[in-house]
Amino acid sequence: MAKVSMINREHKRLKEVKRQADKRDQLKKIIADPKSSDEAKREAVVKLNKLPRNGSPIRLRNRCALTGRPHGYYRKFGLGRNKLREAAMRGDVPGLVKASW
Template sequence: MAKRCMVNREIKKAKTVKKYAAKRAELKKQMLDMSLTAEQRETASKKFHSLPRNASPSRLRNRCEITGRPHGYYRKFGLSRNKLREHAMKGDIPGLVMASW
């Protein structure tokens, strides 16, 4: 199980990303718009770089919904490999069957 502080930190980052998503998109659009003057683009760039670092979606880390484990994460299920295996064996995940031959 991951430390609670690490999981809470990720939740806080996700909220920050969501909060600044529209503003980041607008500033990025202005920075790349060649119809604007160089000064306007530079102003947009300065505003963009003044946003919090944690507002960037690339700073998020995928973690298991149950344990908070960052490694062995399956996006499709939102679980780490350990918990995915446990739930698959119980039959909790519809459509997922463990391989046997």
Template sequence: MAKKSLIQREHKRKKLEEKYRLIRQSLKKKSKDSSLSQKQKIEIQRKLQSLPRNSAPIRLHRRCLFTGRPRAHYRDFGLSGHILREMVHACLLPGATKSSW
């Protein structure tokens, strides 16, 4: 189980990312405009850099829904590897079977 403080930090990052998403997208769109001068592009880049670091979507981690574990995360199920295995053993995931050889 992940520490509660790390999970709360991740929630805070997610809220910040949602808050600044539109601003970040509009600034990135403006910076790709070829009709702008170099000075204008630099100014747009400064505005982008002035946004909080934790508002960048790259800083978000996917976490397991049950344990909060950030590693060994399966996107299809939203679970970490060992929880996925336990649920497949218990037949709680329809269509998933445990392979054995």
């Protein structure tokens, strides 16, 4: 089980990313647009740099929904490998069965 503070930090970052998404997208469009002037691009870069760092989606870490474990995470299920195995053994994950050959 991950520390509760780490899990809470990730939730806080997720909220910030959702809140800042529109602003970041607009500024990045200005920067990437070849038609915009150099001054507008510089201004957009400065504004983008002034936004909170935790608003960047790159700072998010995938964690198990049950334990908060950061490693051994399966995106398709949103669970860590240990909890995914337990859920599969209980039959909670449809279509997922233990391999046997």
